[in-house]
Amino acid sequence: MTAETNNGLRVRHASLACLRRHARALLRLGLMSLLLTLCQVPAHANDLVVGQAAPPITLTTLDGQQIATRDLRGKVVIVTFWATWCAPCREELPLLSRYARQHAKDGLVVLGFSLDTPDELDKVRAVSRTLDFPTGLLGDPHVPGYGRIWRLPVSFTIDRDGRLVDDGWKDRNPEWTALRLQRVVTPLLDQRP
Numbered sequence: 001m002t003a004e005t006n007n008g009l010r011v012r013h014a015s016l017a018c019l020r021r022h023a024r025a026l027l028r029l030g031l032m033s034l035l036l037t038l039c040q041v042p043a044h045a046n047d048l049v050v051g052q053a054a055p056p057i058t059l060t061t062l063d064g065q066q067i068a069t070r071d072l073r074g075k076v077v078i079v080t081f082w083a084t085w086c087a088p089c090r091e092e093l094p095l096l097s098r099y100a101r102q103h104a105k106d107g108l109v110v111l112g113f114s115l116d117t118p119d120e121l122d123k124v125r126a127v128s129r130t131l132d133f134p135t136g137l138l139g140d141p142h143v144p145g146y147g148r149i150w151r152l153p154v155s156f157t158i159d160r161d162g163r164l165v166d167d168g169w170k171d172r173n174p175e176w177t178a179l180r181l182q183r184v185v186t187p188l189l190d191q192r193p
Contacts, residue, residue: 047145054079054156054164055145059111061134062125067111073162075107076188079146080155080176081138083115084123089153092175093131099181101132106189107160113138115149159188 048055057079058068069077080096082089093112100110110133114124118137128135141149146156147169154174157166166184168174 047147048156048164048167048169050164050167050170052164053162054158055143057111057113057143057146059113059134059136061136062121062128065134067109067134069111069158070162072109072158074160075109076160076185077158078108078110078155078185079113079158080110080153081113081115081149082153084120084127085116086152088175090127092153093127095178095181096176097131097133099176099178099185103185103189104132108185108189109133112136113149115141115152157184157188160191 054069054077056068056070058066060066069079078096078100082093084090096110100108112128112131112133112135114127114135115138116124121137124135124137138149143149151169151174153176154168155166155176156164156168159165165188173180
C-alpha cells in the first residue's frame with residue numbers, strides 16, 4: 001500500500017467518524033427537543049371528556065368581578081371564547097346574547113372570554129356593551145383543562161351538575177346557530193335542578 005492510499009483511507013475513516021459523531025449529536029438534540037416539548041405541553045383539549053366534570057375556569061369581567069364556573073352549580077353554563085377581530089364571532093355574539101337574555105330566568109349563564117389584548121380594551125368594551133352576558137379578557141390563551149385557544153369562536157357547555165356536555169373542539173362547525181342552541185342547550189335548561 002502506498003503512502004498516498006494510506007492517507008486516503010485515513011481521511012475517509014476520519015470523515016466517517018466525524019459523520020457518525022454529528023449524526024449521534026443530532027439524534028440526541030432531536031430527542032432532547034422532543035422531550036422538552038412533551039414536558040411543556042399544558043393540558044390538552046383532548047383531556048376534555050363529555051360527561052365528566054368540566055375544568056374550572058374563572059372570568060374576570062371588564063369591571064373586575066370574578067365569576068367562577070365552580071360557583072355556578074345548578075346553572076347551565078356556556079363558556080365562549082371570542083375576539084373583536086374574529087368575523088364569525090361578530091356574527092355569533094348577537095345570537096348568543098339574545099339566547100342568554102331569553103333564558104337567564106331558566107338558569108343559563110354565558111361567560112365570554114375575549115382573546116383580544118389589553119391595548120384593544122376599548123373595542124372589547126364596545127362589543128361588550130351590546131351583549132347580555134359578562135365578558136372579560138382571557139389574557140393567556142393557554143387555559144388549563146381546555147388547552148390552547150387557537151380556533152375562534154369556540155364554546156363549551158356545562159350542565160347544572162358541572163359536567164361537560166358539549167366540547168367545542170369536537171364540533172366541525174363550532175359557531176352557535178339557533179338550531180344548535182336548541183339542540184344542545186335548550187334540553188339542559190328544560191331539566192330543572
